[in-house]
Amino acid sequence: MPLPREIDLLGIYMPTVTLLFLVTLAIGWGIDRVIAWFGLYTYAWHPILLRVSLFTCFYGVVALYFYQ
Amino acid sequence: METATVASPSAFRRALIEWWQSEGVLWVFVFKALLSVFVALWLAYRLELPQPSTVIATVFIVLQRQSGDVLAKSFYRIIGTMVGLTVTVTLIALFNQERVLFLLFLSVWLGFCVAGSARFRDFRGYACVLAGYTAVMIGVPATLQPDNAFMNALWRVIEIVVGILCAGLVSGLILPLTSSSNMRATQYNRFRDFIGFAMDGLNGKLDLTQVEQINARFAALAVGLENLRSASAFEDPRIRLRQGRLARLNNEFMVLSTRFHALHRLLQRLQDDNEEDVLEALQPCLDEAVLILEPLRGHLLVDAEAAQQAERLDSSKQELMQRIRLARQQLAIKLPDEAQSLDFDTAAELLFRFADDLHGYLLTQASLISTHHEREQWKDNFTPRSNGLAAVISGMRCALLVLLISSFWIATAWSSGSTAVLTVGLVSGLISMTSRPGPFATQILIGAFGSGAVGFFLYFWVYPVIDGFAILFCVLGPVLAFGAFLLVRPVTAGYGVGWLVWFCILSLPVDLTQYDPSHFLNEWIASLIAIGAAAVAASFILPPNRPWLWRGLEQDLRMRLVFAVTAKLKGLVAGFESSTRDLLNQAYIQAAGHPDMQRHLMHWMFAVLEVGHAVIELRQEQAALPREPWYAKSMEWRACVRIMEQALVDLFMQVDEDNRQRALIAVEQAIEAVRNTPEPRPPQFDTSPLRRVLSHLHFIRTSLLDPHSPLAKTSSVVIESASLATAT
Numbered sequence: 001m002p003l004p005r006e007i008d009l010l011g012i013y014m015p016t017v018t019l020l021f022l023v024t025l026a027i028g029w030g031i032d033r034v035i036a037w038f039g040l041y042t043y044a045w046h047p048i049l050l051r052v053s054l055f056t057c058f059y060g061v062v063a064l065y066f067y068q
Numbered sequence: 069m070e071t072a073t074v075a076s077p078s079a080f081r082r083a084l085i086e087w088w089q090s091e092g093v094l095w096v097f098v099f100k101a102l103l104s105v106f107v108a109l110w111l112a113y114r115l116e117l118p119q120p121s122t123v124i125a126t127v128f129i130v131l132q133r134q135s136g137d138v139l140a141k142s143f144y145r146i147i148g149t150m151v152g153l154t155v156t157v158t159l160i161a162l163f164n165q166e167r168v169l170f171l172l173f174l175s176v177w178l179g180f181c182v183a184g185s186a187r188f189r190d191f192r193g194y195a196c197v198l199a200g201y202t203a204v205m206i207g208v209p210a211t212l213q214p215d216n217a218f219m220n221a222l223w224r225v226i227e228i229v230v231g232i233l234c235a236g237l238v239s240g241l242i243l244p245l246t247s248s249s250n251m252r253a254t255q256y257n258r259f260r261d262f263i264g265f266a267m268d269g270l271n272g273k274l275d276l277t278q279v280e281q282i283n284a285r286f287a288a289l290a291v292g293l294e295n296l297r298s299a300s301a302f303e304d305p306r307i308r309l310r311q312g313r314l315a316r317l318n319n320e321f322m323v324l325s326t327r328f329h330a331l332h333r334l335l336q337r338l339q340d341d342n343e344e345d346v347l348e349a350l351q352p353c354l355d356e357a358v359l360i361l362e363p364l365r366g367h368l369l370v371d372a373e374a375a376q377q378a379e380r381l382d383s384s385k386q387e388l389m390q391r392i393r394l395a396r397q398q399l400a401i402k403l404p405d406e407a408q409s410l411d412f413d414t415a416a417e418l419l420f421r422f423a424d425d426l427h428g429y430l431l432t433q434a435s436l437i438s439t440h441h442e443r444e445q446w447k448d449n450f451t452p453r454s455n456g457l458a459a460v461i462s463g464m465r466c467a468l469l470v471l472l473i474s475s476f477w478i479a480t481a482w483s484s485g486s487t488a489v490l491t492v493g494l495v496s497g498l499i500s501m502t503s504r505p506g507p508f509a510t511q512i513l514i515g516a517f518g519s520g521a522v523g524f525f526l527y528f529w530v531y532p533v534i535d536g537f538a539i540l541f542c543v544l545g546p547v548l549a550f551g552a553f554l555l556v557r558p559v560t561a562g563y564g565v566g567w568l569v570w571f572c573i574l575s576l577p578v579d580l581t582q583y584d585p586s587h588f589l590n591e592w593i594a595s596l597i598a599i600g601a602a603a604v605a606a607s608f609i610l611p612p613n614r615p616w617l618w619r620g621l622e623q624d625l626r627m628r629l630v631f632a633v634t635a636k637l638k639g640l641v642a643g644f645e646s647s648t649r650d651l652l653n654q655a656y657i658q659a660a661g662h663p664d665m666q667r668h669l670m671h672w673m674f675a676v677l678e679v680g681h682a683v684i685e686l687r688q689e690q691a692a693l694p695r696e697p698w699y700a701k702s703m704e705w706r707a708c709v710r711i712m713e714q715a716l717v718d719l720f721m722q723v724d725e726d727n728r729q730r731a732l733i734a735v736e737q738a739i740e741a742v743r744n745t746p747e748p749r750p751p752q753f754d755t756s757p758l759r760r761v762l763s764h765l766h767f768i769r770t771s772l773l774d775p776h777s778p779l780a781k782t783s784s785v786v787i788e789s790a791s792l793a794t795a796t
Contacts, residue, residue, distance in 0.1 A: 038439075042306065
């Protein structure tokens with residue numbers, strides 16, 4: 001599903017990646033909560049690195065899916 | 069010589085470790101600062117942002133040693149920026165033709181924000197500061213080009229967000245120094261120190277100065293740990309799931325130290341009054357308590373051990389109870405008078421409750437091991453409290469200053485006036501969170517002066533001959549590293565802020581650099597004048613470290629008792645304990661250099677804690693009474709307790725001898741009324757509510773009678789003498 005490169009948001013043209021960034025941020029936050037709830041971060045060597053990497057992966061997947 | 073050479077490798081290693089733990093951390097910070105600036109600056113040039121200086125200044129303002137602080141600050145910074153953006157765009161839309169009105173409203177908004185930051189003093193305060201100076205940063209340039217204002221505003225937000233992202237990622241990912249580990253270490257250390265302190269106290273080895281010092285430190289730690297906790301929640305998901313328990317732990321520690329303080333004061337009073345019989349009867353109980361504490365002494369109690377210790381304490385508590393009953397029987401043989409047996413009962417109850425509080429603390433600490441635990445259900449909050457007048461004054465000072473500089477700008481058509489207004493707004497925001505705004509602003513001034521001189525040299529002699537980002541960064545590196553080095557030490561932090569922020573504003577090359585020395589010098593001078601004006605205003609217009617604020621804080625401390633009497637019972641203990649300590653902590657910082665004043669305010673905190681805590685427990689006791697006729701609200705003793713509460717409120721609102729006598733009479737009447745109430749229950753304090761009520765009342769009475777209490781002295785004398793000392 002090709003998406004327009006820019007989205008009209010209340011009269012301002014926003015790059016779609018920006019919106020995807022916000023969407024991924026919300027999804028990432030949800031996943032983070034779930035992982036934390038089950039105590040899985042105890043097994044991570046560097047929780048912050050894990051969080052950032054997960055976010056990067058998701059963002060990459062979402063962006064590539066819409067921009068292929 | 070021989071031994072020295074043999075010992076040297078291990079000594080060297082030890083020295084290396086010591087260096088790493090003290091100085092090394094600072095150098096890690098400098099390295100991380102340079103790395104985040106490198107990334108941020110590269111991005112700023114790559115994305116062709118119009119003002120790379122905003123990006124870098126943001127990095128330096130957000131950057132902290134601990135990653136949790138950086139994340140928390142970043143979060144609130146984004147919120148503050150968004151609020152500031154909204155307000156400015158609204159103001160621009162309303163007054164874009166009218167600079168005077170625009171600046172008037174801008175200064176009022178800034179005043180509000182600075183007052184807010186002085187009021188909250190935590191991360192929310194930081195959001196207030198940012199909402200204020202984002203408004204200035206966007207708004208003031210916008211008055212010159214109103215048609216571009218909206219786009220400029222968006223650019224500023226993007227620049228700020230890029231700066232935050234770089235700082236947050238670098239400090240979180242590379243060599244992270246987590247707030248959570250710092251918080252846990254602080255908690256362990258505090259508990260160890262407390263156990264040592266309590267054992268010394270029970271053995272009668274503490275003098276008043278030690279008690280004051282350690283209580284001042286505990287108060288500061290209680291406030292600091294609360295901030296660390298909220299920062300750690302941003303950084304570590306494991307901490308976020310334990311937030312309730314960690315808050316509870318902090319609160320239980322405060323209750324524990326208040327309880328111990330009450331017990332210690334009572335024992336001291338017994339000694340002062342030479343109550344040998346009572347003390348002798350109590351001694352075996354105290355020895356038993358020391359025995360209970362002994363295994364906890366001198367080592368850091370980790371969570372895994374806490375469960376076991378809690379179990380041990382649970383059984384020791386029963387032994388302590390037996391010991392107390394035995395001691396009471398022995399005292400009864402000596403036929404004590406009414407006051408003596410009351411003294412004994414009160415002290416014994418305090419001792420038992422101390423053990424009970426300790427048990428609760430250990431249980432909470434043990435519960436931290438599991439991800440989920442029922443002790444997590446803790447709704448009471450840490451209640452920060454600050455002097456409202458001080459917040460209003462700092463807000464008004466800032467608003468007036470911005471107004472003054474703006475009118476000077478408009479009246480003289482000063483070409484760099486906008487820079488001056490912007491600078492004054494920024495500095496007012498930066499200093500409003502510090503405890504000593506005047507000296508801090510002076511440090512900023514000196515730092516900005518130095519970095520301007522260095523910047524001038526770089527701008528006109530070095531930038532023209534270099535080419536490419538790598539070489540530019542090689543040139544900037546040492547200057548920024550020096551600034552970061554100043555920034556990381558609390559003593560020189562002001563110089564660091566001035567150096568870095570104004571270096572970024574004045575001397576960072578933009579994409580299309582214009583080499584205009586007179587413009588550079590004008591901007592530099594305008595910045596220095598504005599920072600100087602802020603420093604003068606902060607030092608001379610009602611500076612906070614003066615008697616007016618001490619008096620205000622003393623009043624606020626006393627008002628905590630009114631709070632204890634009148635506020636709702638739900639969450640009262642946490643609110644009372646935390647706000648009293650927060651006030652004391654501020655008072656201690658603001659009265660730095662005046663030990664008499666510090667001691668005076670500390671004694672007020674003691675008086676408020678002692679009486680307030682007893683009043684709260686009295687109220688809790690009454691709320692939990694069973695439905696039996698001798699506990700009914702219409703009984704005489706309940707009326708007497710209500711009268712006594714009112715008398716205490718009067719006393720703490722207006723301290724004088726008359727009110728103290730009135731309060732004493734009211735307490736004595738209440739004691740008499742309770743004693744005359746028939747209660748068909750065994751007279752032990754675990755079975756008889758009236759017995760417990762009696763010991764709370766008795767404790768209040770001894771507090772009021774204490775000749776060392778500030779209630780017994782007229783407090784104005786101390787403040788007058790302290791203000792004389794500052795004047796001379």
